Amino acid sequence: MTVSFKGKKAVEAPSGSTLLEVALENGIPLYHTCGGNCSCSTCRVVVLKGAENLSPPEDPETQVLDSFELKPPHRLGCQALVLKGEVVVSIPERAKPCRANKTPPVTKGRHATY
Numbered sequence: 001m002t003v004s005f006k007g008k009k010a011v012e013a014p015s016g017s018t019l020l021e022v023a024l025e026n027g028i029p030l031y032h033t034c035g036g037n038c039s040c041s042t043c044r045v046v047v048l049k050g051a052e053n054l055s056p057p058e059d060p061e062t063q064v065l066d067s068f069e070l071k072p073p074h075r076l077g078c079q080a081l082v083l084k085g086e087v088v089v090s091i092p093e094r095a096k097p098c099r100a101n102k103t104p105p106v107t108k109g110r111h112a113t114y
């Protein structure tokens with residue numbers, strides 16, 4: 001699987017990784033203020049190609065996207081799993097950190113454990 005971050009680079013992604021994990025593991029800055037717990041929306045990306053190669057949004061992601069009035073092709077990087085093929089995303093300007101955030105997500109995978 002390949003994930004291309006528009007304007008940055010294309011990287012190989014293990015199946016089942018979140019877009020946030022793929023970004024951080026490849027040195028691509030992507031905000032994740034809530035630590036990947038599906039509550040802040042700062043990990044939002046715009047899917048330009050290959051949306052069908054990602055896991056479909058589940059209720060927690062849809063609720064966060066709706067609360068921030070984010071419509072498709074927006075996805076939350078901490079929730080969208082790369083399942084197959086090629087995916088091309090862009091990171092919206094307002095979601096870019098002013099400096100690289102190298103803090104790993106608090107949890108691996110899609111949902112936090114409470």
Ligand code: FES
Pocket residue numbers: 031032033034035036037038039040041042043044064076077078079
């Ligand atoms: S990191 Fe907060 S919603 Fe994804």
